[in-house]
Structure formats: C-alpha cells, structure tokens
Amino acid sequence: EAQVTQNPRYLITVTGKKLTVTCxxxxxxxxxxxxxxxxxxxxxxxxxxxNVEVTDKGDVPEGYKVSRKEKRNFPLILESPSPNQTSLYxxxxxxxxxxxxxxxxxxxxxxxx
Amino acid sequence: xxxxxxxxxxxxxxxxxxxLPCNHSTIxxxxxxxxxxxxxxxxxxxxxxxxxxxxxxxxASLIITEDRKSSTLILPHATxxxxxxxxxxxxxxxxxxxxxxxxxxxxxxP
Numbered sequence: 001e002a003q004v005t006q007n008p009r010y011l012i013t014v015t016g017k018k019l020t021v022t023c024x025x026x027x028x029x030x031x032x033x034x035x036x037x038x039x040x041x042x043x044x045x046x047x048x049x050x051n052v053e054v055t056d057k058g059d060v061p062e063g064y065k066v067s068r069k070e071k072r073n074f075p076l077i078l079e080s081p082s083p084n085q086t087s088l089y090x091x092x093x094x095x096x097x098x099x100x101x102x103x104x105x106x107x108x109x110x111x112x113x
Numbered sequence: 114x115x116x117x118x119x120x121x122x123x124x125x126x127x128x129x130x131x132x133l134p135c136n137h138s139t140i141x142x143x144x145x146x147x148x149x150x151x152x153x154x155x156x157x158x159x160x161x162x163x164x165x166x167x168x169x170x171x172x173a174s175l176i177i178t179e180d181r182k183s184s185t186l187i188l189p190h191a192t193x194x195x196x197x198x199x200x201x202x203x204x205x206x207x208x209x210x211x212x213x214x215x216x217x218x219x220x221x222x223p
Contacts, residue, residue: 004156035213042200043157043213058210090156100206102149104156 002027004105006091012111013081021076021108023091029103031094032074033058034066036087037107043090049074081112116140116203122218125195131188133217135201138182145206146177148186150197151216157200160186191221 004025013019025032033048035058045058049068063085065077074093078085091105118136125131137146145164149157161168161175163184168175174187188195200216 033211037154040215042215043211045210045212048210059212088154092156099159099162101159102157102211104158107154107156109154 002103004091004093004103006089006105006108008108009106010109012113014113015082016080019078019081019110021078021089021091021110023074023076023105024072025074025091025093025103026072027093027095027103028071029093029095030071031096032068033092033102034064034074034076035090035092036060036085037090038087046076046089081110083112086110086112116212117201117214119199119201119214119217121215122220124220124222125188125191127193127221127223128190131186131191131195131219131221133186133188133199133201133219134183135186136183137201137203140181140203143205144203146175146181146184147202147204147211148173148175149200149202149213150195151200152194152197157213160199191219193221193223195219196221 007022034046035043037043044060047066049055089108092102094102147162148160151157163175177184198216
C-alpha cells in the first residue's frame, strides 16, 4: 500500500531534550516536506526537500533541522525543543505526475513541557 | 501569507450540492488552484486542481472564473463524510511551497 508513515504518532517530552520524528514514504517520490499545524493558523511548511541531499526552508524553519540522506526518508529533528513547538506535525511527499498530488502522513502530535 | 481567501465556515444539507468559494485575486499566469480537505486531524487529502479550465473528477468539480481571480469547489451530493476543513491553495505545478490558509470548515447536516 502506497503510504507515508510517521513515528512516533504521539510524543510528550520536556524542554531541551533532543528528539527526532521520522518520516518514510514507499512511493519513490522525490519531493518531501514537513508541516506543522496549530489552531487557527492552518498548516505551515517547515522544510522541504526536492531530492536527496537537497533541502530548503519553508515558512517556519526556526528551531528545526532536517536531513535527506535517502530518497524514502526525511526525518525532522528538534535539537532543543521548546513549548512553542507543541503542535501537530505532518510529513508529505509527492512525485509530480499529472496531479502533483501531495500525500500526507497521519500526523505526529508533539507536546513539549 | 496565504494567497487565497475563503469563508471560515459553511453548512450544507446532506444530499445537496456544496459550493465552496475561494478568492485568489493575485494568482499569476502559471499558478494552479489546488483543493485539499482535512477530516478531523488526519493528514490533508488531495481533491482536485486546475489551471484555467473547469475540471471534474470522481470527488468534485472545480469551476475557475475566466479572469482566474476566483474559483468554486463543488461537491455535487454532499454526505456526512464530507464534513471537513477545505483548503484552497495557489501554487506553481512543480512548486512545492504549498501555503495552507485557515480553510473553510464545511459541516454537512442531516
């Protein structure tokens, strides 16, 4: 089944404790991205990647890092999480094609205390 | 900032057509109009997209005005499962910086 998976789905952590949220897709898509969603603000893009080793900042990159060493994986790294990073995070991938459809993962709900 | 403006909420009776408007007055010639929806807190789901011609697929129809400054997503026979937040997005076809605004919360009522 074609899908985007994220782990963990839920995470409660404390300020300053480094964490990684993994994202993997099995559709051989070149493009992947991370969004965060906060009440009243819609989805905001954090980082995106057009291909392996190619990443770029989205609209809200501060406090986040990403890497794209393999085509299928695009982990989101919070080196020193803070409470304002408490949010719902979505990973997405797309492979162009006639629809250029973005496929979204199920989301990771992160709480930073 | 989002390049689109949508009403924050709408209601629709089950079985009737739901017409969701979107204004995108600053759209450029090469930008497409995309529609996604999000049910509860699930990941957004692609619905349809178009450049300047009207489009129809198994889920919905997209009507884009001739000047391309606005569009309407039509769900022809809304069901309770269509209750969701609907996002109208303007982006280049191969552009990947999708800007999601607050969207329209559609409530389909029995």
